[in-house]
Amino acid sequence: MTPTKQFATFTLNSLFLGVDVLKVQEVIRYQTMTRVPTAPAMVEGLINLRGQIITAIDLRLRLDLPARPEDQLPMNVVVRTDDGALSLLVDEIGDVVEIADESFERIPETVTGVVRDLVTGVYKLDGRLLLILDTEKAANLPMASALALVSAKN
Amino acid sequence: MDDLIKEFLIESHENLDRLERDLVELEKDPHDKETLSSIFRTIHTLKGSAGFLGYGQLEAVSHVGENLLSRMRDGLLVINPDIAGALLATVDVVRRMLGEIESTGAPEERDYSALIQLLDRLKDGPIAATETHVEVSAPAIIAAPVVIVAAPTPVAPIVGAAPVAVAAPVTVAAPVTVAAPVTVAAPVAVAAPIAVAAPVAIASEHVEQRSSAASDSSIRVDVSLLDKLMNLVGELVLARNQVLQFTSQHTDSAFAATAQRLNLITTELQGSAMKTRMQPIGNIWSKLPRVVRDLSASCGKEIRLEMEGKDTELDKTIIEAIKDPLTHIVRNSVDHGIETPDVRMERGKAAEGCLKMRAFHEGGQVNIEIIDDGGGIDLDRVKQKAIQRGIISAEQAARMSDHEGLHLIFMPGFSTAEKITNVSGRGVGMDVVKTNIEKIGGTVDLQSQLGKGTTLKIKIPLTLAIIPALIVTSGGERFAIPQISLLELLRLEAANVSQQIEYVHGAPVYRLRGKLLPLVYLNRELKLNHAGAVPQEEREVNIVVVQADGHPFGLVVDDINDTQEIVVKPLGKQLKGVGCFAGATIMGDGRVALILDVLGLAQQSRVVAEIHDRNSHLDSAAESRKPQDDKQTLLLFSAGQGTRMAIPLSMVARLEEFPRSSVEYSGGRPVVRYRGQILPLIKVAQYLPQVGAQVGEDEDAAMQVVVYSENGKSVGLVVGRIDDIVSEVITEKRHAYGNGILGSIVVQDQVTDLLDVHSVIRASDPSFNPGRGTPSAAA
Numbered sequence: 003m004t005p006t007k008q009f010a011t012f013t014l015n016s017l018f019l020g021v022d023v024l025k026v027q028e029v030i031r032y033q034t035m036t037r038v039p040t041a042p043a044m045v046e047g048l049i050n051l052r053g054q055i056i057t058a059i060d061l062r063l064r065l066d067l068p069a070r071p072e073d074q075l076p077m078n079v080v081v082r083t084d085d086g087a088l089s090l091l092v093d094e095i096g097d098v099v100e101i102a103d104e105s106f107e108r109i110p111e112t113v114t115g116v117v118r119d120l121v122t123g124v125y126k127l128d129g130r131l132l133l134i135l136d137t138e139k140a141a142n143l144p145m146a147s148a149l150a151l152v153s154a155k156n
Numbered sequence: 157m158d159d160l161i162k163e164f165l166i167e168s169h170e171n172l173d174r175l176e177r178d179l180v181e182l183e184k185d186p187h188d189k190e191t192l193s194s195i196f197r198t199i200h201t202l203k204g205s206a207g208f209l210g211y212g213q214l215e216a217v218s219h220v221g222e223n224l225l226s227r228m229r230d231g232l233l234v235i236n237p238d239i240a241g242a243l244l245a246t247v248d249v250v251r252r253m254l255g256e257i258e259s260t261g262a263p264e265e266r267d268y269s270a271l272i273q274l275l276d277r278l279k280d281g282p283i284a285a286t287e288t289h290v291e292v293s294a295p296a297i298i299a300a301p302v303v304i305v306a307a308p309t310p311v312a313p314i315v316g317a318a319p320v321a322v323a324a325p326v327t328v329a330a331p332v333t334v335a336a337p338v339t340v341a342a343p344v345a346v347a348a349p350i351a352v353a354a355p356v357a358i359a360s361e362h363v364e365q366r367s368s369a370a371s372d373s374s375i376r377v378d379v380s381l382l383d384k385l386m387n388l389v390g391e392l393v394l395a396r397n398q399v400l401q402f403t404s405q406h407t408d409s410a411f412a413a414t415a416q417r418l419n420l421i422t423t424e425l426q427g428s429a430m431k432t433r434m435q436p437i438g439n440i441w442s443k444l445p446r447v448v449r450d451l452s453a454s455c456g457k458e459i460r461l462e463m464e465g466k467d468t469e470l471d472k473t474i475i476e477a478i479k480d481p482l483t484h485i486v487r488n489s490v491d492h493g494i495e496t497p498d499v500r501m502e503r504g505k506a507a508e509g510c511l512k513m514r515a516f517h518e519g520g521q522v523n524i525e526i527i528d529d530g531g532g533i534d535l536d537r538v539k540q541k542a543i544q545r546g547i548i549s550a551e552q553a554a555r556m557s558d559h560e561g562l563h564l565i566f567m568p569g570f571s572t573a574e575k576i577t578n579v580s581g582r583g584v585g586m587d588v589v590k591t592n593i594e595k596i597g598g599t600v601d602l603q604s605q606l607g608k609g610t611t612l613k614i615k616i617p618l619t620l621a622i623i624p625a626l627i628v629t630s631g632g633e634r635f636a637i638p639q640i641s642l643l644e645l646l647r648l649e650a651a652n653v654s655q656q657i658e659y660v661h662g663a664p665v666y667r668l669r670g671k672l673l674p675l676v677y678l679n680r681e682l683k684l685n686h687a688g689a690v691p692q693e694e695r696e697v698n699i700v701v702v703q704a705d706g707h708p709f710g711l712v713v714d715d716i717n718d719t720q721e722i723v724v725k726p727l728g729k730q731l732k733g734v735g736c737f738a739g740a741t742i743m744g745d746g747r748v749a750l751i752l753d754v755l756g757l758a759q760q761s762r763v764v765a766e767i768h769d770r771n772s773h774l775d776s777a778a779e780s781r782k783p784q785d786d787k788q789t790l791l792l793f794s795a796g797q798g799t800r801m802a803i804p805l806s807m808v809a810r811l812e813e814f815p816r817s818s819v820e821y822s823g824g825r826p827v828v829r830y831r832g833q834i835l836p837l838i839k840v841a842q843y844l845p846q847v848g849a850q851v852g853e854d855e856d857a858a859m860q861v862v863v864y865s866e867n868g869k870s871v872g873l874v875v876g877r878i879d880d881i882v883s884e885v886i887t888e889k890r891h892a893y894g895n896g897i898l899g900s901i902v903v904q905d906q907v908t909d910l911l912d913v914h915s916v917i918r919a920s921d922p923s924f925n926p927g928r929g930t931p932s933a934a935a
Contacts, residue, residue: 057731
């Protein structure tokens with residue numbers, strides 16, 4: 003029996019991403035959000051999760067991907083981070099998959115950009131690749147580039 | 157019962173419970189160093205407290221226990237059933253004494269010498285009854301007289317000091333043998349096993365009833381548990397708000413009654429939960445008398461400390477937050493405020509200074525006042541010092557009101573102490589005091605009368621978790637403004653808006669009871685663009701007058717809703733960089749609303765102050781502004797026909813209009829009376845040969861005068877027409893040639909001459925000596 007890990011998967015633009023299932027608190031439908039004026043653009047807003055106020059981050063913008071089409075509502079993947087819960091907005095939720103550790107590989111050198119910084123590695127699945135997201139790093143917003151995006155969104 | 161003793165009892169009961177557990181633990185694992193140290197520490201604490209409170213017997217018993225334990229800790233002894241039994245017996249004895257203290261105020265006089273001797277003997281090793289040990293154990297007798305502290309024998313005075321001496325038995329040996337030679341034989345006779353049994357028997361009968369009343373009526377709870385409780389109550393308050401909102405839409409009377417009850421219970425629960433976190437301010441004041449005593453002694457001052465309102469209660473987190481600031485203020489008052497006795501006598505005051513602390517509730521806030529009758533704050537010296545330290549300029553100092561001047565002491569890097577003492581004068585302090593208090597939403601105010609004394613007033617919120625707030629709407633979003641920063645609400649009707657809102661150099665202001673109130677548009681600050689909003693000009697204006705750092709300003713919002721109790725929740729770290737918000741809260745409808753950070757907003761709006769309206773009312777002073785990068789703000793005017801001229805706005809004090817009829821002559825020169833002074837006028841065109849000839853004076857039109865001030869002297873520059881104020885990056889320029897012109901620049905695609913103000917003034921009046929070099933201007 004080879005050791006395995008479980009990942010909650012989701013899609014984002016053309017990417018197939020996974021997060022350690024133990025880090026995921028819950029997955030909820032899109033909710034109306036309270037915008038945070040003057041905040042970085044990738045901060046979509048605040049949601050009320052049973053009395054807890056949670057910051058929602060648009061993972062597309064976080065990973066420097068093109069913005070989501072207006073008519074498409076994202077899903078909230080609420081993850082636990084060292085600084086409390088955080089919601090990542092993704093396109094679609096996939097299955098929870100169990101993968102053998104041996105199919106893991108580090109991210110290829112040729113991958114560049116924000117994706118390289120936030121993805122810890124790649125699992126080779128049948129016919130597709132699963133990128134593993136580092137949620138702690140994703141929760142740390144880069145302030146400088148964030149400020150640049152503020153003006154882009156406004 | 158004294159609070160101190162009560163606390164001692166509660167603490168000791170807890171300690172004893174732990175001691176018992178630890179002892180049992182240790183018996184199981186005799187080499188567990190950690191448990192042993194814990195036992196030792198506990199006994200040590202007990203001994204210390206008992207000695208401090210004057211319970212000699214208690215102290216003596218715990219002392220011998222400690223001796224035994226210290227040998228065990230040093231590895232000279234290993235716990236065995238005898239030792240464990242003796243120690244547990246000690247616990248029981250101590251517990252009985254505590255019970256007696258609690259019921260009668262003092263432990264009953266009993267003879268504990270058997271236990272003490274037993275413990276002492278055990279200390280010297282497991283072999284109890286050899287000849288040598290009789291000799292060595294002799295010091296144990298010392299304990300015997302000690303425990304009979306109050307016995308009316310001649311021994312008493314000597315043994316009064318004994319507890320201390322016991323620690324070094326050898327040295328005390330002599331007096332003891334003199335005082336109580338009779339007892340020498342006694343300890344040897346006591347056989348170990350019997351002795352162990354005896355105290356246990358004495359104790360056990362009492363153990364059951366002795367569950368202390370003091371410790372039963374209070375428990376220690378982890379603050380984090382209280383925090384959690386508070387959070388849950390916060391949730392409940394929100395849920396209640398939601399239910400109540402619901403009630404208004406239903407007519408079912410049973411539902412309404414239930415909701416009403418829920419409302420009452422929740423309110424009461426909120427109050428009680430809040431109370432669990434409340435502590436009297438006396439808790440942090442209690443160490444102040446000592447501080448004042450020590451400090452005044454070292455400064456050679458006589459100071460009486462008066463306290464009023466010790467019972468005023470505050471949230472624990474707030475108590476913690478104001479502890480250090482308060483101590484600092486008190487130290488400051490003692491060190492700088494109150495004078496030495498001889499100085500006080502000279503000034504006709506009592507030699508003894510008085511420092512008074514008052515605390516009271518007022519309007520949902522706690523007020524703390526620290527009043528001294530000392531020398532007060534010398535405003536001139538404060539200003540001087542501030543200028544010296546480069547905190548303000550001399551001009552700023554001259555303009556400052558007394559109140560502003562006093563507040564200089566809160567500036568970072570400020571200290572008026574002539575010499576740096578170990579107490580204060582290092583220039584850190586008052587600014588830290590202020591920031592710490594503001595951090596928890598409080599304010600600091602200062603009043604001082606030279607020679608009479610200083611009063612420092614602190615206002616702080618009762619609690620941080622649930623606060624009253626005003627809910628406003630702007631740009632389609634709701635925001636909460638903490639009540640504490642709120643001053644008043646204003647509403648301007650749509651028809652009056654254009655007259656009532658005026659502009660100073662592009663910045664909107666409103667005249668509130670004769671004073672200018674700067675306005676900040678929330679929509680603009682937060683870059684909220686609301687599609688359906690009525691344009692600002694066509695609707696009424698709601699102004700929320702708030703106060704940040706002592707400066708009131710008007711926050712213009714779309715709508716003012718109502719006030720509500722809100723539960724403050726922190727924002728995630730992703731939003732820490734956003735300065736305008738202090739947190740978030742959940743509204744009655746379950747949606748999130750942001751809490752505005754008024755101070756942050758004020759700071760931000762000052763940064764983004766722009767000239768929104770170039771041709772705005774120029775009748776007021778234009779603040780001297782630092783040029784940013786190469787950007788210069790210039791006043792454009794024409795000296796004569798067709799000559800566009802400019803001077804840096806920073807050189808302009810005011811723009812005025814005088815009718816030509818008001819011109820008078822003094823010594824042949826034209827002057828006007830202006831603000832109680834005589835303002836010499838200089839017709840700029842006369843000093844510019846190239847334009848002078850073309851000037852044709854229109855006798856009816858008013859004169860446009862640019863007032864220029866330097867070092868308190870003013871002159872009026874009469875110009876043809878004032879055109880505009882622009883802020884531009886000056887790229888093309890040509891250096892000049894005298895004749896009152898510094899050079900030429902291109903402004904708004906037109907060539908513009910830069911007036912050399914100084915040379916024009918000198919040409920007109922050589923006696924006007926500004927005392928500074930030529931302006932750096934745009935050259």
